[in-house]
Amino acid sequence: MNERVEPAALANGRPLAPLQPAAAPLPSDHPKVAWGRVGVLLMNLGTPEGTSYWPMRRYLKEFLSDRRVIEVPRLIWWPLLNLIILTKRPGPKGRDYASVWNNALNEGPLKTITRGQCERLQAAMGESVVVDWAMRYGKPEVAGRIQALLDQGCDRILLVPLYPQYAAATSATACDQAFRALMDMRWQPTVRVSPPYHDDPVYIAAMADSIREGLAKLDFEPEVILTSFHGVPRSYLLKGDPYHCQCHKTGRLIREALGLSPDKMRVTFQSRFGNEEWLKPYTDETVMELAKSGVKRMAIVAPGFTADCLETLEELDGENRHYFEENGGERFAYIPCLNDSDLGMRVIEHVVRRELQGWI
Secondary structure, three states: OEEEOOOOOOOOOOOOOOOOOOOOOOOOOOOOEEEOEEEEEEEEEEEOOOOOHHHHHHHHHHHHOOOOOOOOOHHHHHHHHHHHHHHHOHHHHHHHHHOOOEOOOOEOHHHHHHHHHHHHHHHHHHHHOEEEEEEEEEOOEHHHHHHHHHHOOEEEEEEEEOOOOOOHHHHHHHHHHHHHHHHOOOOOOEEEEOOOOOOOHHHHHHHHHHHHHHHHOOOOOOOEEEEEEEOOEHHHHHOOOOHHHHHHHHHHHHHHHHOOOOOOEEEEEEOOOOOOOEOOOEHHHHHHHHHHOOOOEEEEEOOOOOOOOHHHHHHHHHHHHHHHHHOOOOEEEEEOOOOOOHHHHHHHHHHHHHHOOOOO
């Protein structure tokens, strides 16, 4: 049978107006179809299913095989990836993940937090939408979650890449994966994609408030605060990727909201690998230089991450803490991401409600 799945009421309590007259009865052999609802799919980067060799290898292979992430010609990259990187890297990387692993749920922190964001957003939106979540690499897979929304009658879906700043290697590849799923569907849902929100006042205010809260919990005042963003090769900027500019604008707006000087709060880029030049200044080198120059107290925040993960918990709060202390620094603090906190959910809900205008 045909089934128009319609929520009972919107968030403001008013009943939904019918979208069209009731359909005439269909033949008994007509396939069952559910339609009439709105879905929201939160999409984040991904995480391995385990920290041992083979789960790590599968995750790294999917991630590092993405042409959006690695733009090196395949003739060069394929043997390097399959014969060297996927042989040597899963072990050490698995140990890094194990240091931040959510052992209670047997999953990476990114998965735990993204699920929490989904659940809190669903509670905030009520029956007006169906909220789900997916990972670009690993599980839950984007195609499967889009199908799950369709099965619940969502013929309009808002895709929400959980990246405040746009980059081809993050926002675009998440959308690529969703569009691949749509290519296999006979009845495609109508789709919207939420834009980056790197300069949205609600996001900037939430980041500033989060930093204030984090600093208030410290028993020292940082001499310097770094806003560290995930790096990309500099060649991506030269090819037209707006990521570098959006990161710097985010950093400037947060700094101005906090009333800090450019020397007090600086933008840096982390997580580079390989021999190619990446966006500068590098976070690790800056941390070491600050310590060597006599800075004794510092803090780091990661505005480009909507959820804490390996790159924040292990790299920033672990590796860079060691770099600072080993080079003369004394007091170091990492201020957590917005995650599924009240401030974080204020941002996500704001973006979703803004982009759903006209649908709900």
